[in-house]
Amino acid sequence: MEKRATIKEVAEKAGVSKATVSYVLNNTKKVSESTKERVLQAARELQYAPDFTAVSLTKKKSRMIGVILPLINESIAGIMQENTYYNEMISAVEKTSRENNYDILLAGLARPEDYRSWVQKRRLDGLLFLGLFPEGIYREMHSMDVPAVLIDTYESHTENYPAVNIDDEKGGWLAADHLISNGHDKIVFLSVDLDNPVEKERFQGCKRALKEAGLPPPAVMKAEDIHSFESGYEAGRQLFKEKKYTAVISGSDTTALGIIRAVHDGGGKTPEDLSVIGFDDLRLSRYVIPSLTTIRQHIEKKGTLAAEKLVRVMEGQEEQPEMVDVELIVRESTGKR
Known part of the structure; x- marks a missing residue:
């Protein structure tokens, strides 16, 4: 293993003191341009890298x-x-x-x-x-x-x-309003945990859109475990089998993609058999088939x-x-x- 260059070696190569090297590298005191360039050139040639542990102890900042x-x-x-x-x-x-x-x-x-x-x-x-x-x-x-x-x-x-x-509440409203405008009135909200403040806000937005349209609140379906492809897939299997709803609003793109796959594997089609809307706009959501309608939250x-x-x-x-x-x-x- 090659030995690391020290600040002393940089100083010797540049023909300056160790303090001057420190001033240049930490930009703490004014040093002439010619001296600054000699120090930086010596540091580059020696491939000098500061010891950040020592720096953090001295400055009481770890970066x-x-x-x-x-x-x-x-x-x-x-x-x-x-x-x-x-x-x-x-x-x-x-x-x-x-x-x-x-x-x-x-x-x-x-x-x-x-x-x-x-x-x-x-x-x-x-x-x-x-x-x-x-x-x-x-x-x-x-x-x-x-x-x-x-x-x-x-x-x-x-x-x-x-x-x-x-604005999670607005996101929930936008999702539900989009489905309502497309003729859906049997809508289910898929949630991992409605006690989670984020999911609660999104659900409140869905309820508001349905109320404004003169419709009853959306049904709630509990997804298993966490926002994952698997939990979405299991929910999708159940939704496709029961055929009680025409559309589902998922709390994440990840679970929404699992739902779409489950409908496909069950012999159905999205959106013909079940409209699916996600939340996040992950990069992969635009490349799946069918591409995912979603709420973009500018991650x-x-x-x-x-x-x-x-x-x-x-x-x-x-x-x-x-x-x-x-x-x-x-x-x-x-x-x-």
Whole structure:
């Protein structure tokens, strides 16, 4: 293994002091352009990389952001594999963080005390929470005074942190209104957990659209486990077998795609036998057959906004909550009744 170059070797090659090298690399003091260029050239030739552990100890900043995801069966693997919403979100967070000279670290933590240990051990400068933010975790984080930004949270105790949410209620309304305008009046809402504030908001939007159309509230079907292809597939098998409904609104694109596959495997067609509408507008949703009608929630924009807010909060600025608009994307999986 090749030995790493040291700051002393860079200084010797550039013909300056170690302090001058530090000034140049950290941009902390004014140095002449000619000296700066000699230092940078020496660093490039020696392939010098700063020891960020040492830097974090000196500056009390690690340039690390912790991204916390929901845990499924004691791991984040399940949710990352089953729902590419998180992949798209984290891609945007990572890009924005890197552009601001931060790295990210992913974790799924279940117990409030785990957060304190993780933050202190990794010397994290800030946190991004994706999804639910339980009150026990809020109390733990509040006592540590760590900068944080939340994504997809509605709990009342979260108001002390800036959050980036979408208009979930409007999204539910748009989905139901689209189906109603196509003649559907037997609509079912597929939910993993209606106690989840995000799904609850979407369901409320569906109810409002149906009420405005003079129709009864939508039926609710409980999906198994998590938003996954499998849970959507099982729900789709049941829906196609029972034939009680003409359309289904799914809480995610992932479960919607599972429904479409189940209808196909059962010998049916979408949307002729069952109109299906999702929520997210994942990249893959436009490429399946039939392509998925869905509610676009601008995942990349949400991730970018959240990361930008966190950078500003870590720099001592105040940030306000932000609501991102949604839009209906009509494709092939819904049709007239």
